[in-house]
Amino acid sequence: QVQLVESGGGLVQTGGSLTLSCAASGRTVSPLAMGWFRQAPGKDREFVSAISWSTYSKNYADSVKGRFTMSRENAKNTVYLQINTLKPEDTVVYYCVAGRTNSDISGLRGPDYWGQGTQVTVSS
Numbered sequence: 128q129v130q131l132v133e134s135g136g137g138l139v140q141t142g143g144s145l146t147l148s149c150a151a152s153g154r155t156v157s158p159l160a161m162g163w164f165r166q167a168p169g170k171d172r173e174f175v176s177a178i179s180w181s182t183y184s185k186n187y188a189d190s191v192k193g194r195f196t197m198s199r200e201n202a203k204n205t206v207y208l209q210i211n212t213l214k215p216e217d218t219v220v221y222y223c224v225a226g227r228t229n230s231d232i233s234g235l236r237g238p239d240y241w242g243q244g245t246q247v248t249v250s251s
Contacts, residue, residue: 129153129240131161131223136245139213143249147208149223149242159225159240161199161206162186162232166244167219175221177229178206186229213249220244 135147151161162177176187178197185197196209210217224238232238 129156129159129225131225131240131242133221133223133242133245136221136247138248138250141213141215141249141251143213144209144211145213145247147210147221147223147245147247149206149208151204151206151223151225156204156225157201160227160229160232161223161225162197162229162238163208164222164224164238164241165219166222167216172222174233176208177224177226177232179229184229186233188233210247213247215249215251217247218249220246 130152132150139145158180160179163175164172165175166172174188176197178185178199194211198207222244223242225240226232226238
């Protein structure tokens with residue numbers, strides 16, 4: 128069992144920046160890949176990004192590439208999602224996830240663990 132706890136969500140104006148954090152704990156945190164999904168009201172959850180355990184390789188959805196940056200601090204079992212140039216469409220719930228690999232998280236297998244989510248609201 129792995130517990131994922133997101134933090135850092137809140138209200139930000141359009142064009143601003145925000146960094147989300149996700150702290151992982153549990154028996155099998157390593158060597159899991161970790162990442163983020165997001166869900167807009169009335170829509171399905173969609174993949175945002177993932178980062179591997181060993182090489183810190185990163186993958187991003189095309190919709191966020193160039194504005195979103197993931198990082199990982201294994202000593203703290205924490206990953207981060209830096210969001211730049213926030214847009215109104217970024218007003219969604221962001222979920223921290225963990226899984227076997229980046230491709231598993233973003234692909235058919237999907238994540239194995241989910242956090243509770245953190246709300247990001249972008250004001251215009």
